[in-house]
Amino acid sequence: MMRILVTGKNGQVDTALQIEGERLGLEIVRIGRPDVDLSKPETIETAVREIRPEVIISSAAYTAVDKAESEPELAQAVNGDAPGVLARLAAELDIPILHLSTDCVFSGDKDEPYTELDTPAPISVYGRTKLSGEEQVRAATDNHVILRISWVYSSLGSNFVKMMLHLSETRGEVTVVADQLGCPTYAPEAARAVLAIAQQVVIDPDPTIRGTFHLAGEGEATRADFAKAIFKGAGARGHKPVHVNPIATADYPTAAKRPLNARLNSDKLDEVFGLRLEPWQDSLDVCLDELIITGR
Numbered sequence: 565m566m567r568i569l570v571t572g573k574n575g576q577v578d579t580a581l582q583i584e585g586e587r588l589g590l591e592i593v594r595i596g597r598p599d600v601d602l603s604k605p606e607t608i609e610t611a612v613r614e615i616r617p618e619v620i621i622s623s624a625a626y627t628a629v630d631k632a633e634s635e636p637e638l639a640q641a642v643n644g645d646a647p648g649v650l651a652r653l654a655a656e657l658d659i660p661i662l663h664l665s666t667d668c669v670f671s672g673d674k675d676e677p678y679t680e681l682d683t684p685a686p687i688s689v690y691g692r693t694k695l696s697g698e699e700q701v702r703a704a705t706d707n708h709v710i711l712r713i714s715w716v717y718s719s720l721g722s723n724f725v726k727m728m729l730h731l732s733e734t735r736g737e738v739t740v741v742a743d744q745l746g747c748p749t750y751a752p753e754a755a756r757a758v759l760a761i762a763q764q765v766v767i768d769p770d771p772t773i774r775g776t777f778h779l780a781g782e783g784e785a786t787r788a789d790f791a792k793a794i795f796k797g798a799g800a801r802g803h804k805p806v807h808v809n810p811i812a813t814a815d816y817p818t819a820a821k822r823p824l825n826a827r828l829n830s831d832k833l834d835e836v837f838g839l840r841l842e843p844w845q846d847s848l849d850v851c852l853d854e855l856i857i858t859g860r
């Protein structure tokens with residue numbers, strides 16, 4: 565049974581990795597607080613040496629994008645330096661590392677979805693620290709796969725879908741930004757793709773299946789489109805209607821700037837690994853069934 569170390573114990577993606585990994589008969593060992601604190605490198609080292617994994621998946625991150633603006637050192641330690649520590653340990657143990665990154669490494673100024681050839685230019689502390697994590701992984705080992713994902717949601721954890729459903733309990737209308745474009749990505753689907761890649765790189769040393777890839781739900785949406793689809797889907801499952809008032813990002817100030825264009829082009833992932841996620845509307849249906857029909 566392949567032993568895979570995953571960082572994070574309570575997150576959307578690490579939980580999905582655990583559930584999907586067990587379905588595939590993989591041994592998933594998650595590390596996280598309180599035992600392992602990514603801002604304390606010695607706790608990471610002890611855990612990795614004890615677990616002796618065949619591959620590491622670096623999923624955990626300081627994901628509070630606005631709060632990161634006032635805690636840049638902690639965000640850097642968790643998002644920038646900890647992946648470097650993990651990657652150096654992977655190199656020492658001669659195992660591959662998969663590292664999850666984000667659309668927030670880009671400025672959002674491009675008119676098209678971002679490809680892996682575009683130059684990162686982050687506009688927030690979160691984006692800068694995640695870019696530092698990518699750079700530290702690349703510097704530590706060639707035996708890496710960096711996977712940038714975007715707009716993650718699932719029936720577990722906190723995310724945009726659950727926030728919208730929560731708001732709909734008390735409101736008949738919500739205000740949502742209509743000028744941020746992205747690719748909603750369903751965590752269980754992303755986790756299945758990540759695990760497929762992990763299994764492949766363990767057995768195949770081919771350098772063409774290493775490097776940086778984009779992994780996002782198929783299609784694109786504005787935040788307002790996404791909210792409308794959530795309320796439409798919830799309505800079809802018996803929830804009362806909710807109206808979406810579109811506004812501009814400029815009229816909705818937040819501590820951290822978000823890229824207006826967060827779209828990721830995931831063609832390279834398909835070309836190299838034969839993996840493509842489902843159209844986001846189909847995945848949203850699966851998630852809404854889980855949240856509303858089966859009540860997970």
Ligand SMILES: NC(=O)c1ccc[n+]([C@@H]2O[C@H](COP(=O)([O-])OP(=O)(O)OC[C@H]3O[C@@H](n4cnc5c(N)ncnc54)[C@H](OP(=O)(O)O)[C@@H]3O)[C@@H](O)[C@H]2O)c1
Nearest residue numbers: 572573574575576577601602624625627666713714715716
């Ligand atoms: N969510 C998105 O929309 C999105 C978009 C693009 C990329 N990503 C990337 O995808 C990855 C997974 O994101 P996610 O949505 O699963 O994030 P999440 O739900 O916010 O989970 C983050 C995980 O990191 C852990 N963590 C945070 N600080 C830690 C520390 N100091 N020590 C140990 N564990 C710590 C958290 O544990 P605690 O419960 O202890 O805090 C939690 O398990 C991240 O690398 C993120 O940057 C996410």
